[in-house]
Amino acid sequence: MADDSIFNDLARRLRRTDILLLRAVRRQRARPAMRAKGQFWGSVITDDEVDSLLRAHGEIDYPIGADGLDDAIAASSAYRDAPGGRLEQLRNAFGLDGDDMDLLLLSIAPEISAGYGKIFAYLNDNLNQAYLTVDLATRVLRQERRQRLVLQSRLLPGSPLIRNRLLLLNPPDGMDTHTSRRVHPAPKLLQWMLKGTAVSF
Numbered sequence: 001m002a003d004d005s006i007f008n009d010l011a012r013r014l015r016r017t018d019i020l021l022l023r024a025v026r027r028q029r030a031r032p033a034m035r036a037k038g039q040f041w042g043s044v045i046t047d048d049e050v051d052s053l054l055r056a057h058g059e060i061d062y063p064i065g066a067d068g069l070d071d072a073i074a075a076s077s078a079y080r081d082a083p084g085g086r087l088e089q090l091r092n093a094f095g096l097d098g099d100d101m102d103l104l105l106l107s108i109a110p111e112i113s114a115g116y117g118k119i120f121a122y123l124n125d126n127l128n129q130a131y132l133t134v135d136l137a138t139r140v141l142r143q144e145r146r147q148r149l150v151l152q153s154r155l156l157p158g159s160p161l162i163r164n165r166l167l168l169l170n171p172p173d174g175m176d177t178h179t180s181r182r183v184h185p186a187p188k189l190l191q192w193m194l195k196g197t198a199v200s201f
Contacts, residue, residue: 009085010193014112016076017105021119022054023069024140028123050122080105086193094160102141103154107132107167107185108193134169135179155183 029047080101082088091101109116110131117130124136134155138148154161156178161167166189169181185193 006086006193009082009087010108010112012082013079013085013087013105014109016073016079016102017109018054019069019072019076020102020106020140021116021123023073023143024123025050025054025119026069027139027143050119054119090166094164094166096160099141099151099154100161103137103161103183104166104185106137106140107183108190111185111190111194132183133179134181134183137183138179152178 077098080098087101087104090096090104094100096104110120120132120136121127121130123139124130124133134152137155138151142148142151153159155167155169156162157173162169165186168184168186170184171181
């Protein structure tokens with residue numbers, strides 16, 4: 001059984017995920033389609049509910065206005081890259097970089113709290129899509145289209161995350177567009193991360 005230090009470490013690293021999601025939510029709210037829909041965006045997931053979830057998850061004092069958010073995101077890499085813990089072991093064992101770790105944390109987040117699924121549904125504008133897709137992952141982590149296209153390569157066959165089956169994509173390759181495929185952590189990864197179960201990667 002996992003000890004508390006595993007969960008404390010994961011919660012600390014997820015603070016960066018919360019700040020990145022905050023940026024994605026702000027960008028979404030600035031879209032003309034979002035303003036036209038108002039509170040109907042995401043069906044019944046309201047702006048206030050998303051704000052509350054973001055505050056509760058990370059327990060961090062993120063900037064209320066737009067000013068300072070980019071600085072907070074840059075500084076939050078220290079959470080992701082902190083030494084020690086299982087995520088550092090994973091990073092070293094598979095030669096993962098910061099982008100890989102961000103993708104891992106995004107995929108693990110809804111396994112920690114269902115609130116992340118609501119935020120994903122809100123960003124997808126679909127209450128039935130309370131999950132991470134390739135498209136959503138790149139929108140959360142990158143602001144410019146060219147950068148999002150480059151980041152998609154981290155979720156293609158041959159990339160460390162996919163080749164080592166740390167992250168899985170559904171439906172299988174060729175069944176749907178790459179960007180619409182669901183991204184989720186492999187069961188063995190979750191067992192190792194959350195339960196301390198010994199597994200062979």
